Amino acid sequence: MRRFVHxxxxxxxxxxxxxxxxxxxxxxxxxxxxxxxxEISVTGEAVPGTLWQETPVGPYGxxxxxxxxxxxxxxxxxxxxxxxEFVQFWTPEFKDGETEHNFREEIEIGLPGxxxxxxxxxxxxxxxxxxxxxxxxxxxxxxxxxxxKIPLNPTLYAEWYFxxxxxxxxxxxxxxxxxxxxxxxxxxxxxxxxxxxxxxETEIAGSAALTYAVIDRTLNIGVETLLEHxxxxxxxxxPEIEFLIGPTINVHPTRNSFITVSPLxxxxxxxxxxxxxxxxxxxxxFGGSGGSSEEGPRAPASxxxx
Numbered sequence: 001m002r003r004f005v006h007x008x009x010x011x012x013x014x015x016x017x018x019x020x021x022x023x024x025x026x027x028x029x030x031x032x033x034x035x036x037x038x039e040i041s042v043t044g045e046a047v048p049g050t051l052w053q054e055t056p057v058g059p060y061g062x063x064x065x066x067x068x069x070x071x072x073x074x075x076x077x078x079x080x081x082x083x084x085e086f087v088q089f090w091t092p093e094f095k096d097g098e099t100e101h102n103f104r105e106e107i108e109i110g111l112p113g114x115x116x117x118x119x120x121x122x123x124x125x126x127x128x129x130x131x132x133x134x135x136x137x138x139x140x141x142x143x144x145x146x147x148x149k150i151p152l153n154p155t156l157y158a159e160w161y162f163x164x165x166x167x168x169x170x171x172x173x174x175x176x177x178x179x180x181x182x183x184x185x186x187x188x189x190x191x192x193x194x195x196x197x198x199x200x201e202t203e204i205a206g207s208a209a210l211t212y213a214v215i216d217r218t219l220n221i222g223v224e225t226l227l228e229h230x231x232x233x234x235x236x237x238x239p240e241i242e243f244l245i246g247p248t249i250n251v252h253p254t255r256n257s258f259i260t261v262s263p264l265x266x267x268x269x270x271x272x273x274x275x276x277x278x279x280x281x282x283x284x285x286f287g288g289s290g291g292s293s294e295e296g297p298r299a300p301a302s303x304x305x306x
Contacts, residue, residue: 051216054179058083060114062147065185065220066177070250071209072262072277073226074187076177077155078116078143079283084109087281095272098127102134108283114143122161135163141175152176152188167197183213185220199232209248209262220250224262224277242271257282 053065058080066077069087079085089104102124109117118141122134139159147153157173171193178186191205211222223245230240244264251259262277 051182051213053185053213053216053220054182056147058110060143060146062153063179065179066147068252068258068283069260069279069281070185070211070220070258071187071224072248072260072279073207073224073264074177074189074209075157075173075175076187077147077153077175078114078141079108079110081110081112082286083283084286085281085283087279090278091275093272093275095266100127101125114146116141118159133164135161135166137161152178157189167195167200169193169195169201184210185213185222186210199234201230201232204229211248211250217255218252222248224248224264226264226275240270241268243267244271244275246274256284 054063056062057064057067060078060080062077062080067079067083068085070076085106085108087104087106087108089102089106091102093100093102103122105121107119109119111117118139120137120139122137123131124134125131137159139157141155141157143153143155144150145153153176155175155177157171157175159171159173161169161171163169171191173192174190176186176188180186186209188208189206191203191207193203193205195201205226205228207224207226209222209224211220213220224247225245226243228240228242230242231238244266246262246264248260248262253259258279258281260277260279263274264277265274266272
């Protein structure tokens, strides 16, 4: 039996060797010859200079880094359909010698057609260490095109706040994002938020973030800024203007989890002394594999630096 198995093994290797030689001869004789699946050998080599976080994933061809919360103050694009992500926000604010902690629990759901649905629970802890419930909110976003088809990949965002002890509010955003020169990831948001009653507070805001991939898959560092212009119905001509700036760090402890910390510091009289944005999340994949593009680097996902 052992001799039979050995002979079969030797015979199989001879056939494979002859078949590969025949394929080479066919290719040399006929340059237009299309090799069959049996003739193709896969080396597994990645495109030089391509990072894992840049690899295209899902049906929209978006880079891997856009599937998690890379920045503290800015969002970007949508997550692929079939993905669900749980995100925990903690934002302590230090102002006028007092500290207030704001928390949000978020469920992100990737939908077909470049849509995304987000559900939130909002609460906080005041300066007296008393916890209070703020309410719930629902968000829907829509990416205008597959990634790379429109510069900065614009995405529309709408959120409604069902507040507990305050008037309801709505928020509209334009999300922008892009990768530059392989290692630089950028995002910017433009926001309009307004209360539907009470003092009818209105806020116009802009944020921007730029990070550099220090260690692919694991560590990104950079800078973030946040500008907010707030008014109420009886003092529209006397706005409260806050501008904050500071470093940001994004860490991926595992492939499906992330932690982002962005301590921002006030630069105007109306600004808090500091506001720290801490975001942690974990994503789940449903409906099968996200595609062969998740197996390893294939090609840059950015329209810049291709």
